[in-house]
Amino acid sequence: MSSQFSDIDWLAINTLRVLSVDQVNKGNSGHPGAPLGLAPAAHVLWKQMHLNPENPTWINRDRFVLSNGHACALLYSLLHIVGYQYSIEDLKQFRQLDSKTPGHPEFELPGVEVTTGPLGQGISNAVGMAIAQANFAATYNKPDEGFILSDSYTYAILGDGCLQEGVSSETCSLAGHLKLGNLIVLYDDNKITIDGKTEVSFDEDVLKRYEAYGWETMSIENGNEDLDGIANAIQKAKENKEKPTLIKISTTIGFGSLQAGSHSVHGSPLKPDDVKQLKKKLGFDPEKSFVVPQEVYDFYQKEIVEPSREANMEWIKKFKEYQTKFPALGSELDRRLNGELPADWSSSLPVYNPTDSAVATRKLSEIVLENIYAALPELIGGSADLTPSNLTRWKEAIDFQPPSSGLGEYSGRYIRYGVREHGMSAIMNGISAFGANYRPFGGTFLNFVSYASGAVRLAALSGHPVIWVATHDSIGLGEDGPTHQPIETLTHFRALPNMHVWRPADGNETSAAYKAAIESTHSPSIIALSRQNLPQLEGSSIDKALKGGYVIHDVENPDIILVSTGSEVHLCIEASKMLAKKDMPVKARVISLPDFMTFNSQPLDYKMTILPDNVPIMSVEVAATSGWGKYAHEHFGIDRFGVCGKGPDVYKYFNFVPEGVAERAEKVAEFYQDRVVYSPLNRALPFNTTTEF
Amino acid sequence: MSSQFSDIDWLAINTLRVLSVDQVNKGNSGHPGAPLGLAPAAHVLWKQMHLNPENPTWINRDRFVLSNGHACALLYSLLHIVGYQYSIEDLKQFRQLDSKTPGHPEFELPGVEVTTGPLGQGISNAVGMAIAQANFAATYNKPDEGFILSDSYTYAILGDGCLQEGVSSETCSLAGHLKLGNLIVLYDDNKITIDGKTEVSFDEDVLKRYEAYGWETMSIENGNEDLDGIANAIQKAKENKEKPTLIKISTTIGFGSLQAGSHSVHGSPLKPDDVKQLKKKLGFDPEKSFVVPQEVYDFYQKEIVEPSREANMEWIKKFKEYQTKFPALGSELDRRLNGELPADWSSSLPVYNPTDSAVATRKLSEIVLENIYAALPELIGGSADLTPSNLTRWKEAIDFQPPSSGLGEYSGRYIRYGVREHGMSAIMNGISAFGANYRPFGGTFLNFVSYASGAVRLAALSGHPVIWVATHDSIGLGEDGPTHQPIETLTHFRALPNMHVWRPADGNETSAAYKAAIESTHSPSIIALSRQNLPQLEGSSIDKALKGGYVIHDVENPDIILVSTGSEVHLCIEASKMLAKKDMPVKARVISLPDFMTFNSQPLDYKMTILPDNVPIMSVEVAATSGWGKYAHEHFGIDRFGVCGKGPDVYKYFNFVPEGVAERAEKVAEFYQDRVVYSPLNRALPFNTTTEF
Structure with missing residues (x-):
């Protein structure tokens, strides 16, 4: 031969x-x-x-x-x-x-x-x-x-x-x-x-x-x-x-x-x-x-x-014909190949009022997906076998499956990843790298995003704008216990360069997190979401949350600033109200800081209005305190593993109740009363010291 | 039937x-x-x-x-x-x-x-x-x-x-x-x-x-x-x-x-x-x-x-006979079953003087293993296919292999894990859980300990005293580039409760890290080790390093304190010497802080002698700055991904040279000159806020 x-x-x-x-x-x-x-x-x-x-x-x-x-x-x-x-x-x-x-x-x-x-x-x-x-x-x-x-x-x-x-x-x-x-x-x-x-x-x-x-x-x-x-x-x-x-x-x-x-x-x-x-x-x-x-x-x-x-030129010719013959699909594809989102895609993001009922942010995430999937053919996602817990599947979703299986179609956009968090994440990177503006997302518990650390790191290093829908984001998940309750996880991924770690406090912030994550072109995002219901907050909005950090509950001449994320923001607001009513009132401003990386990118003068000199700042988050030093002088967190119990019992066990926050806030305000206090942002060295100096 | x-x-x-x-x-x-x-x-x-x-x-x-x-x-x-x-x-x-x-x-x-x-x-x-x-x-x-x-x-x-x-x-x-x-x-x-x-x-x-x-x-x-x-x-x-x-x-x-x-x-x-x-x-x-x-x-x-x-009682009887018949093995086994190490095991840990030659800490780790393996039959380890890079195998080691393979023996204590970092780590947990005082260790690059996050977390949660020999611990690894250069890794594992993260600066600190890791009974340890040579430092000792943090280079009435780990400690000492010779001298104390968790466990008054009030403190480490807020006011770190190049070139690229440290130290000292400065340890809330308050 x-x-x-x-x-x-x-x-x-x-x-x-x-x-x-x-x-x-x-x-x-x-x-x-x-x-x-x-x-x-x-x-x-x-x-x-x-x-x-x-x-x-x-x-x-x-x-x-x-x-x-x-x-x-x-x-x-x-x-x-x-x-x-x-x-x-x-x-x-x-x-x-x-x-x-x-x-x-x-x-x-x-x-x-x-x-x-x-x-x-x-x-x-x-x-x-x-x-x-x-x-x-x-x-x-x-x-x-x-x-x-x-x-x-x-x-x-x-x-x-x-x-x-x-x-x-x-x-x-x-x-x-x-x-x-x-x-x-x-x-x-x-x-x-x-x-x-x-x-x-x-x-x-x-x-x-x-x-x-x-x-x-x-x-x-x-x-x-x-x-x-x-x-x-x-x-x-x-x-x-x-x-x-x-x-x-x-x-x-x-x-x-x-x-x-x-x-x-x-x-x-x-x-x-x-x-x-x-x-x-x-x-x-x-x-x-x-x-x-x-x-x-x-x-x-x-x-x-x-x-x-030649094949490329032939393809270009064909695509022109295609655009004539299938104008809707053709222009959609043209848009995607140009790396553009539909102009008005985010108009369907839900907006909430404080009178709206308390909902878990994982559920709010589901509502977002339900509202946006139709406008975004590039959205393709799934879950590592936690669909009913992550709430990542819109009702009309078709599974991405081989047609011969009878379980779905290749045109389906919902991927059944199986119990494979690392694989799911590496696959998301590959989908993103394919091009055509794909925006892959993948669901798992926040704690198990860690299983995927190798791929998460490469997403950040490569700049793939992929999204982890990371539910059950704290001790609030309750009975599954310490094996499932993240402690170090937020710190870990916030320390990873080029990684957004959103932890929305309510519906508006959940919408903001999705808006930012989907419009991101060169950074991946983790969206950390609660299992438990959270109230819709007075003072939140999509626009404010898109700054990464903002004043959600203000007081004049604060004695203390509470800076918090996700499920603890409402605790801080309740604590602030409680402190205002004390015999010796303590005035506590509350900052919601849903994404460190976005907040870091704001101009210093904006950040200094949020976290100014002359006021002690206490971070409040049910997770490791490490990493909060850049925004707060004092930390109320959990530097140990969680415990098994009903979610509210576990919160109480760690004193994460309005009284627990208020008690610490009082102590901090008193401690700093006679001290000169500088904002943690008021520093000699630039925030992210790299080659620039 | x-x-x-x-x-x-x-x-x-x-x-x-x-x-x-x-x-x-x-x-x-x-x-x-x-x-x-x-x-x-x-x-x-x-x-x-x-x-x-x-x-x-x-x-x-x-x-x-x-x-x-x-x-x-x-x-x-x-x-x-x-x-x-x-x-x-x-x-x-x-x-x-x-x-x-x-x-x-x-x-x-x-x-x-x-x-x-x-x-x-x-x-x-x-x-x-x-x-x-x-x-x-x-x-x-x-x-x-x-x-x-x-x-x-x-x-x-x-x-x-x-x-x-x-x-x-x-x-x-x-x-x-x-x-x-x-x-x-x-x-x-x-x-x-x-x-x-x-x-x-x-x-x-x-x-x-x-x-x-x-x-x-x-x-x-x-x-x-x-x-x-x-x-x-x-x-x-x-x-x-x-x-x-x-x-x-x-x-x-x-x-x-x-x-x-x-x-x-x-x-x-x-x-x-x-x-x-x-x-x-x-x-x-x-x-x-x-x-x-x-x-x-x-x-x-x-x-x-x-x-x-009955079988248990029979076993006890048999073991007594065994102890008579094989007194050496019998007493060794008895010791192991009691969870005790040999009384003098650590006397063979090498001690170094400043005149000893510069050696990579991964090599110093190899010397430790070479010195201790014979005294510690419970030491069993290996590498995830990086033996010649991790230097984890003592010369006389016998591989743990099925005897029929001709490649080793089951009595061998060196495990060829293959390219399986996560698996290696979960196996280490299992070996530890078996009992008999096993002290498993496993080698990989520090960056790839992240692949094993799931098992690392369970080691910490369960309290298995296992050891990761994590070499190539920074940008200093050079040409393998950003995919292999850890940035967020130290922050991540330091935020993990119950996890020691040792990053020794020289030979004495490497010996200390092993002493602590092997004597640990309820906490795992990562030992982060350099690829590149590091000088033996004046002022280091095993005992001092065992406190987790100590003054390695002192000056009277310091204008600034540099706190550092591993391969950057000697840079700080050189910077301090450089600063002392300036026309406008700056007095810089240098702290080596090889393990956060051990240092945290020291009494507050000891810690306050190391990191006192009234002096600005700057951390110096070629990694994410996140997490350093608990010990330093200012940070010289790398909050972005690394770059490919020769190790020394990459250090220079990020300004991690004595001049780069000195320049920043001057700036920090000047910035804080007219400020009241409190130690980061001088706080209202206890360091690790948990249930206690």
């Missing part, structure tokens, strides 16, 4: 190898082993992909995720050679400060679909991208009329590390359930991890496991040489529209190096002599570095870029 | 059912569904277990883990009936404040082996217990001489939720690799989760997946009735010493209820009428509650408790 590959393919493959090794050696840091072993598979895979370096965000491009992100020298080599905005000079700056070629691929770089490096995330993002593509295609394709606006594939390469991480187990199990035939994963089975041979910890039958998940699996015995085998497997995988595919490719880590096949070639540059013999072996001049034969550039242009560019 | 079960077994099973339902209904909160469905399996399982209610910590007891902790009413029923310290009155307090029967099982309660509820943790703890048992048995059994001091089994019951969580995938894959034949897991396949039928998100072939992991699997079609089937399966599982076993048992959730088989029976009390018909159906008086027929008590006494008690 004749091969579809020839010498030029091998020249291209070997160019990828030496160019990757050159980067690692120039940077004197990095991972040469995986690029050397993976170059053949990556070449074969890319050769058949649709991608347009001139238009890296083309919605119908194929996505490529390098889940083993430490192999990024290979990715940068590919991106450079096919014509993304990476010069040879950029490659020479590999892993250096301010370079375009950092130690792990970062989302904002051209051609990098998602940030990878933390293992297990990339493949899980890829599942999210495949979900997004399936939803997008089911929503906008009109096959009967000849319009296929989306038929792209999501490809990922991963190694043993990604397969060992639990998050990939979660997402790949779900991918099998969802029958994501548009997802094709290449497993670099090189038998080596940092600790040595994989057999020291990982001798499970991976393909059997993936078959158990409902995947198609294939195996390539000689991944170092069998280009046709790899190509045929990818082709076969593409033809199977009913299942995601895992192709195990046996490779030699550090192929061609004197250290080939050992873990010493994984994470350190090759020795100079080794580089020389490698280049010689692969037909390159051992004395030269960063050499790309012109014919390799030309080859990739001809094989990949030109057909992709 | 005649059954080994009779009417009394069914009476016992139905007693468990109604007693569990009574608890949930009395508490008006909880989960009746799983107890009703699981009672037959639990009964059959417990009937053959070795457990001694009079001696709940007997080291050779069988362990039982209810991984689906929400089914705890069933566990409390069992514990009561077999004679643990639970009265009927305790059961009536189900899920109420201060009860012994909280909403999820808690570690400190009699007969509860581990805290469960957060899904996936219990089964993972069970893997840890099975590892501990295998290690314990291999270390102390002397089969040739007829001494089998340990041959217990670890049993777990789990549901779909635990199987969906990634952490269980990690640990069960490892359990298969490790061939833990002492681990037997019953899977309650009731086809229902909170979102409805499991088919909405979870239709993988679970048994096939577990076979892929290397487990033995079995299936019981009628788990509601087939007691012999369950018993035979357990017996067969016990006989297979080479593999862990998963037994899938098909049950009906809420068996006997009018809501049986639906998700509405999962998490809410049954309606009163439903309870009545259930009791009637099961042969109980519908008008009576909390009824346990005396014959059921008697039956369990005779079947379980008496044989177990």
Whole structure:
């Protein structure tokens, strides 16, 4: 059987190898082993992909995720050679400060679909991208009329590390359930991890496991040489529209190096002599570095870029026709591709008056979703098996399910994530990274957002505007007890850069939280919501809450300021009223501070009107006090684990009742009476000390 | 074939059912569904277990883990009936404040082996217990001489939720690799989760997946009735010493209820009428509650408790003989069973002088481990596939591996965890919970301890004194870039109650961190360690560091106090020296504060000598500033993500150089010159506001 590959393919493959090794050696840091072993598979895979370096965000491009992100020298080599905005000079700056070629691929770089490096995330993002593509295609394709606006594939390469991480187990199990035939994963089975041979910890039958998940699996015995085998497997995988595919490719880590096949070639540059013999072996001049034969550039242009560019142009033409033929859908899609929300989407956000009844903020969240889902086709969400508790599903929702299951449709926008908080979160990142303005949300208990810390961090680092609907946000959840009651959680996520942590106090603040979270373009949001009912507050409004912090209950010349969030704001207001009526009245202003990050971004003079000099400030929140030092002198919080009991009993146990707040406020006001008090915002150093000073 | 079960077994099973339902209904909160469905399996399982209610910590007891902790009413029923310290009155307090029967099982309660509820943790703890048992048995059994001091089994019951969580995938894959034949897991396949039928998100072939992991699997079609089937399966599982076993048992959730088989029976009390018909159906008086027929008590006494008690007594006799025959091992084991460390274990901790060379604290950690492993047979550790980076393996270590693998021995104390940070951490909790004074440690990068947040939290909540060796603890790791550089991590774990977060500055502080962590009996520890070299500091000592915070570089009448940790302490000392030499000298005291929690526990007057009134205090740490408000007025930190580059370049980029510290210190000293300054410790409210006031 004749091969579809020839010498030029091998020249291209070997160019990828030496160019990757050159980067690692120039940077004197990095991972040469995986690029050397993976170059053949990556070449074969890319050769058949649709991608347009001139238009890296083309919605119908194929996505490529390098889940083993430490192999990024290979990715940068590919991106450079096919014509993304990476010069040879950029490659020479590999892993250096301010370079375009950092130690792990970062989302904002051209051609990098998602940030990878933390293992297990990339493949899980890829599942999210495949979900997004399936939803997008089911929503906008009109096959009967000849319009296929989306038929792209999501490809990922991963190694043993990604397969060992639990998050990939979660997402790949779900991918099998969802029958994501548009997802094709290449497993670099090189038998080596940092600790040595994989057999020291990982001798499970991976393909059997993936078959158990409902995947198609294939195996390539000689991944170092069998280009046709790899190509045929990818082709076969593409033809199977009913299942995601895992192709195990046996490779030699550090192929061609004197250290080939050992873990010493994984994470350190090759020795100079080794580089020389490698280049010689692969037909390159051992004395030269960063050499790309012109014919390799030309080859990739001809094989990949030109057909992709044509396909992209054809797509643009088609989309114009589509807009004529389907004006409503067409303009909706056009809007989404421009990253714009409907102009008036937020007009349907509910507004409340103090006379409205007390409602749990999780329920208020449900009302928001009910009010906005129709206007926002980009809203796609679900719950990690807590739908009836998180209240994340609007009544008319259709589940995102394979049509053959009879349980829903791919055009459905409600995802049954199963008990998989980390996977859900990594999938949300992938859906967001797909494009088309997707706004994914996912429900779980606030305490279990922590299970997803790895993915939450990457959302913030990458700037994916995804949303966690985090209900049962405190000891107020009651009987489930300390295993379910968050204490450190708010502190944790508030300390995470670029992360909004909304904790609304009532209906208006819940609407504000959603308005901000959905209009956010570069920051994720956690919306922490109560299990228990909360009154609608006098003095709250969407606009005020959108500042992140505001005076909700004012008094003249306050003796103390109580600053609080969520379910404790009304306690503070009641305490303030109680204090005003005392024989020795204490005047207490109350500040609601639903989101630290938004409040931080306000001008200092606004913030100083809220938290001025000369008044002691006490924070009131049923959680760890850590992190409140930036806004308050004194803290009423819970620096221990919670207890099991009825919600109101637990609040009482910790003294979080109006009397408990008032008693402490009195004590604080008295303590500071004879002190000079400066606002915590009145400081020598800027608030967020970074490089600026 | 005649059954080994009779009417009394069914009476016992139905007693468990109604007693569990009574608890949930009395508490008006909880989960009746799983107890009703699981009672037959639990009964059959417990009937053959070795457990001694009079001696709940007997080291050779069988362990039982209810991984689906929400089914705890069933566990409390069992514990009561077999004679643990639970009265009927305790059961009536189900899920109420201060009860012994909280909403999820808690570690400190009699007969509860581990805290469960957060899904996936219990089964993972069970893997840890099975590892501990295998290690314990291999270390102390002397089969040739007829001494089998340990041959217990670890049993777990789990549901779909635990199987969906990634952490269980990690640990069960490892359990298969490790061939833990002492681990037997019953899977309650009731086809229902909170979102409805499991088919909405979870239709993988679970048994096939577990076979892929290397487990033995079995299936019981009628788990509601087939007691012999369950018993035979357990017996067969016990006989297979080479593999862990998963037994899938098909049950009906809420068996006997009018809501049986639906998700509405999962998490809410049954309606009163439903309870009545259930009791009637099961042969109980519908008008009576909390009824346990005396014959059921008697039956369990005779079947379980008496044989177990005898076995326990026999064990004690055997152990006495053992101590005579193997005095060294015997006294070592006796010491461990008493929860004591060797009297002089810490004398081998290395001590350093300022003239000693600069060394990375991860390397200093390696030296500690090298120095102490021989004296501490209870030390058992490993790394999540970062051994050569974490430096967690002493040279003579033997890997904990199945002997048949040729890779190690069960008596080995170095665990190759694979790339499974969450799983490693949950396993550490399980090893600790096994008893015998085990001190498990696990290595990963500090940033990836976050992957394990779920298990870290449970370590703190349960008080397992486990240790994370968390290297590469800052931007100082350099080229791996922002995906690997922790920012929020220290803040997060410092806000977690009962969690030590050590960040030693040099060799003496590293020794101190280990001394504290290993001597801790009820708190876990993270030891955050640098990748880069750090100088040995003048003024550090093990004893001083053990206070959690101390003056490391003093000046008379300081103008400013710099408080710092780890790799930034030496920067502060250099800055202080630089400031002293200025034309307008600034006198800067430097405080090293390696562990917040330990420092917090010092008497206030000690703390006030360290952080007194009248001097401005600036924290200096290359991480989020959040949380430092309790010790400092001003913060020099990094409230954004890191950058990729060489470690020293990245430090410079963020101005973390002596000049950068000095410049800020000057500014702060000047700013506060004309202000009255109070120590952040000088407050109205107690430091950790809880119930005390």
